[in-house]
Amino acid sequence: MSTATTNESNAGLGPYQYQPLAKGSGDIRLIKIVQVQEARGNDTDVILEIDMFHVPSVKLALISQCPDLQRSRLVGPENTFRALFTIHHSTQKTKTELYQPGEQVMLWIDALCINQVDVAEKNTQVPRMGQIYRQAKGAVGYIGAPEPGRDPGDGFLALAWFGNAPVIKPPEGIPADQSDPRFQEWYRSYQIQQENEPPQDFAEALTSLFANDWFLRCWVIQEMVLSRETVCLYGYGQDARSWSLKTMAMLIERGQSAANHRHDLNKAVKGSKARILELEKAVQVDSWRVLREDLAKKPSGLGIVELLSRTRFGKATDLRDKVYALLGLMNEEDVPVIRVDYSESYTAAQLFRDVAVHCMASLDGPATLVHAGLESSIRGLPTWVPDWSTMYRTPLNTGIYNACANLFRPINVLPGRRKLSALGVKVDIIAHTGIPMTYPDAQLEKHRMNRSTRDGTPDIFGLVLSAAILCERLRERHPAGYPLKHENWPDVVWRTCCVDRNWAGKRVTGNDRLSFHACLKRFGFGEDLFAAVKLDEATGQMPVQSASRSFQDSGLNEAALSFELMVIEFQKGRVLGTTAGGLFGSFPSTTKVGDIVVVLFGGWVPFVLRPVEEDLFELVGAAYVHGIMDGEWVQAAVAADEPDLLRDFVIQ
Template structure:
């Protein structure tokens, strides 16, 4: 479609804004396109702004680039007026300009009036459509900056090199070989033999000048700011056609994807091609960035749903000039699963808080609170709000993939917003239950009055909820249902009270008594974990007796399962990952023992013909942790890579802890003695909380309430599969919630009021009371 039929130049008499000589007001669903006028390489850049309706399907390209420093600018002409743009954008326009014809292109910095917050919010909502309807997205990485390569000059353009991702590219690749002839491979006909960087000849000389230039070029390419920009995710995921421009070179996106897939397959193959460490680091970095984005492209093309939480975690390391864009840049990829809309009148903390609450509302869980919440760059966020402006750590990302845990036994969470009526949260939740009930049974409830006793009893499947309702009150049914669902552990309300405070149901289950050295350095991981073993030494007998009595497992078994968070991950980047629980697999336990004992064996000569490998005396001190597996010397073996990966995933930036009542686990590096091991209903794992100042809570008559900060989630052996929740349910009778378990029970809980409030956990001389927990 020609641009002339769908793009109109705004005349002076149009909706002209006298305050701005460049920008005229946009109608809804209207965008601005940049008409890049032709010129020679050294000519000044001239542009015109044109308005177009997306519904008319105008023909245009879209530019994806990194803005660069706003303090380093160059002048161009826009609608005849001098206009300052960043150096990177001016360079991109110079590269894209043609000599004899116009180029019509959408460019955010020019197409959106950046000083108009209202227009900016509206146009950000349209960006998904803008990039979905473009004929081509041009990714401009920037100019080549290495001294070994050609750089951009003002006077003479570098001849263009266009890669087509086919056999015609070989001649261009040969240019980089600096005269080194390419020979036919004499080895097997493998895929990598056909890649000139890895053919038989160059594999023999991995340190050749050619290969050094090749990997230095890749490193320089990956240093381009574009890779770290948050908006590029949407800009590359949504369009059909993506072309990458780097200096004078142009190549299709698929060429990058193919290279990244090769590297991923090579790293997981049985006979990988090995590179020097610095080369491998560059390749891994390149592959991760490309495959992360392309994975989203494939999901999008197949119409699959992607959660906002997954996107925020996967791409949180990307940068934005405005931290609010860490959320807004990803919204269009969520496919109507969020109620968040771009609103630049909100502050960054307000946007991040609203995002967390929306994710909880959408997922009906506290999964968004998983991770090390204490790791923040911003200091103006509540402890329960992740800092989306900081980098989400790789170890946190790997732990996110472990969805085997269910510490609150499937309890759902619904949200009560700050400025809504008291029971709107439970009303929304019951609406969902009603829809599910109708879908499952096909029953029609149109003739039944909503919120009547009959309607509630039908969709809840019981009349037991009436035992929890107060005898009178205008909203007695609402209150009764809310208490009933909480008592059964089916669903609980999270109330946003305001001022960064939320209220939710939970248990302060135990107190942290001992904390080990945090596993910060990957190189020191083994010595750190051995220090955890020494931490257990004074308590070996008592802990062993406790675990045997509680669950029939030895201390050694509990310790080994804790080291890998009871999870072994298998698979690869290309084939996907699956998780399995360690449980009591003798082979896995022996492999974990071998990992712990590695590097400390010595060869002992028995006679002239026989020698044996033996454990060092230093490690004999840990024999009690492995004695259930047999003789220590018999445990020495090769450690499977998946065992090493499982331990590193579970322990990196974590620390071992013991509670006052003997629970063992792995928690955030910043946790400390005296913290609370807590169960927050709706969470998949327990949490580590820390006492904060008391606050006046308006929802309860401005009473002073003890508040807590979230340090992070944790793995706690024996509390990952709903154990506490099953006991919670057993002690709740029909409305009379004051039963006690029999004497000698491990967990003794007493509900001292008629509400889910005031839970008491008796344990080793301390009572911890809470039903509602207030997080700040």
Template sequence: MPAERPSFLYTPLETGEIRLLYASIDEAGEVVWSLKSSQLLDGSNNSVPEFDALSYAWGDLDLAYQFVCNDQELQIHHNLYEALPYLARRRSSLPLWIDAICINQQDEVEKRTQIKLMSKIYRCADTVWAWIGIHDVAGLAFLDEIAQVGAKLAEHEGQSDLSSASFSMSQPAEYGLPSLSSPLWEKARLILCSSWLSRLWVIQEAVLARQLTFLSGLVEVSTHTFQSALYGWRLMRIILTEVVEGETPPQALARAGEQAVFVLREHLNQGREEGGFDWPFPLLATLRMTARTHKCSDPYDRVRGITGLVDESFIERLGVLEDRTIEEGYTRFTYAILTNSIPGVFWWWIFSSATAPGKRAGFPSWVPEYSRLHEDDIGGYHNISLFTYGAHHDIRASRRTSVPEQIGNFGTFVVKGLLFDRIQEVFPELPHREEWIMNPDPRQLFQDIDRHLATMYNWERDMASRVFGPSCLPSEQFARDAGDSPPRHITADAYWSTLTSGHKSAPSAPSVEDFYAFRASMDRVAQKVVWATRSDVDNLHDERERQGLANQEGPTSSEDPGVVFTWRISLTFGCRRLFTTVGGRIGYGPLTMEVGDAVCVLNNAIVPHVLRKIDSSPRESAYTLVGEAYVYDMMDGEVEGLGLEEQDFWLE
């Protein structure tokens, strides 16, 4: 019976030191591990030692395994325990840097010091090995074939209809691929769904690596092959939409892992080579691309786990490596980012995320709860800035440029801008809005077409009657009679464009004629509504009779104007409400808006924002951020023509 070994005792590190893990094979063929300290930074120009580094997903933290090192016992988790025998026999004799072993995880002071060095560690490593688990050799070889097909399909990605790439469920053999019933597809999917792809910490490890190589058992997979296979898989999922009966297993082309790590690796490294960018940009880009997809066990790691993307000299500004609460850590991090960068599209993503649903109390209004964004972000539609910027890069509400002032109070953020209106009325939200959020797809809406269209029809009529008055519902006759001066000075064009985010933000701007087509389609659906209440049917019938459309058929496909515009409106109002202002404007904003809230255009902003004055504050210009807004005819610099005086908004 082997003698019990003592628990591992770490020797404290000197300034600039790291630990490296060495593997040797004894006479019995067993791996013997030893951990030694090595100087990484000594204040001189001496060369750093040669070593490799490991990038891996920690996996299940509830299970611990014994690992013998320096003839002492350490506790490690399953994924690392599985990888170590193969790492000892990989194609390299260099020692390894592995966070779980080379950092004393029980020493918080050492952990903070070593995290500051991680940028240097991964940049200096000869090779960063990305462990993706043990997989079938045939599946690993199949990745090469998928990667090659992906390169061919990429030629068609610019086409509006990828199915025109002459690749269908019945034709994989034309590309040298096996039938979709082959087990190779599932084997490849398991590889491409590696948990490594959804771990937050690997982002900085992969981005900083000089040489990144994937390892499964003793099989090496190049970064190019792995990335190309993921890319090819994504394109095939788009193209292969027709299932051949009896041939396609359920998991054949299920969603693979995320590609963010490769996109960031290419983009950030290219940016550095071309002259660099403001130091906060890598953090902003990474936050935006990983918020909904990448996981970390500690909520604090949502910001701490990406600090290695910036040089050590900037990490201190972030203030996230000290012992702080989540609220204080996120606040200091956000303050450092916003006050050290010129506002851009990712900058305004922070503002939008700060007002996302589900945020807990304790955070300033302008600070996101980063660890909850993956739970509450609704596919990007909450973010009006990104939606607007994605449609028209040259359109933005503000034409002014300014850098936020640093005031030293991390809980308050000062931004300049123009206050141009106040909210006069906030209208009811879309009924059953959760259903619209969960199914923002016209094909899915069409599956329950009657109920969805009837709900939208009655909601839209209610909005119109509130905006124009119950006797002035927009119609062709109304538009002719009212001219440019209907009640509230809101035109039918302004109303309809606001409903669909048109004219100033949507890729294809709907017209007033489209509005009438929508109304006609809503009338036609009355013939199909048999489940509705009597009042619903009467409303539909009255409007149908008024427009003389009683004999027309209802919508029959997802291309019908009623379906298309129901879908468009649902994207906008699944998480927002319509409002009108004291100045006679119309727009939409967050569900939490209130009468009296200020409508502003902040300097550099892509879209307007709603702010709420803090009456209890001794500071006259103290506000809380309520959220982004769309305001008709105020989305493209029009505020500059109002002659308003610029002011400071102190956001708390």
């Protein structure tokens, strides 16, 4: 028997001694909560008594009793203790898809059931976590708790309104527990009210819910995706509320897809001090739903690059867990090449490079490069190796472009695994850049409110202004229209600002153009975008500067807001710029004048390279270059049959 505490009141007990798991046996440890002792008048003096025992994982459903163990003190993370304490109270009083009130449940918690100081045990147990989640009856996700004094139920009520169901209080006779089948049956028949004011403290309650880092922990992904059923607990101890993850995912999906979602959300948070940035975590829940659906179609697992890119926001104390936490979701080709090694000698940099080398030998090579670049936070990592521990910029949706015109050539990792060689076509050299849209988290909230930041980072008005100024210079050189296609210059501006894609992840349509014109009108650009950015000789100012209106004064135009939020999202970590030959594009924020634009065979998008020395380059990152995203440049280069146009680029 082990005792877990929130303080050192049991300091007299000896530390718990893990008994080694039999090698090659497939055994795991399980936990059963025996009892809880709470000292009256002192919320921090709580003792959990648990039994921990070994069991073959194939017999999880057959365990009915535990052996007697010597009483000792088990030290674990505080959040693990809070989760166990809350689970105990929930199982005593709440009916969910996983347990009945009063039912004794057996738990597997990685923080306790794996001896965290035994490297050899971690190396063998971590790869089996996916199997454990699949065999278990379900998973309990402990989200955390709101600030003192706030009812955890307020967060779920706010989420319900976010899902376009403002009035969620069920009629008398229907339980308020959102995971109860009777509640879900009533909710399915509920007529959603399209026009409704948000509940009181909507923004604060919702952001309080999503402020919990649980939504971003990389180890949560496997639990939520692989488990048959999942119950989420929010709150602490007896005050916690339970919800089915399916209910949460349904509301978030509905909220994201609702036509008036963004308008309603901004109306609700206007003037609020709540951190709207936290709402981005809601997207993670929806991503788990999509992963479950994708795995149902591909039960053998998904590709490693796809998984890492889709879970990049996940956070881990040990950066190697960014990869290891996805083993249960990977396909059979990728899992065997992943070296699970928690020894100090095998670093995250080595793991990330090993993953990149493996991917370069497959069709995923160029797709891997899309997530790499100069901004790595890991010292010594080659620029072609993605640093999965951070987010450089909003990634381009490679599935909608075809810059390489379907021409594929293998990428060769050179001896020493520090450099690679890729065949491609040089497009042009960077001639001018605008003001970069930085990506640090500290700036995102300011971007959300469309306000200029103190470091000069542009808001949507500044971004469109920068685009118009850059294109006005090109327009003077190419009055007949944009190079290659002779496209109208205003179309070049708006399509490049949103990298020619919309919220649905597809290429833009006429409706998206209407939202761009609404944006121009809202900020005083008028009908002629380029006339608005020409300097007035008398005043020395641009007409648009005096005509523009601030975000707060302009009101909420739904069409304009759609374009603004879309551009701000897609341009994070990027900078607009032009090439010497007159092309306009969106490049990584670290792009400099003199960098070159190339298209690699097999790469669906162009890349920016920085010359280091003769025939040697660094990868700056992936780019959107208007007019060449469908293979136009590559097709012209191949048709010209000029040897100088095709070359191997060596990247370090």
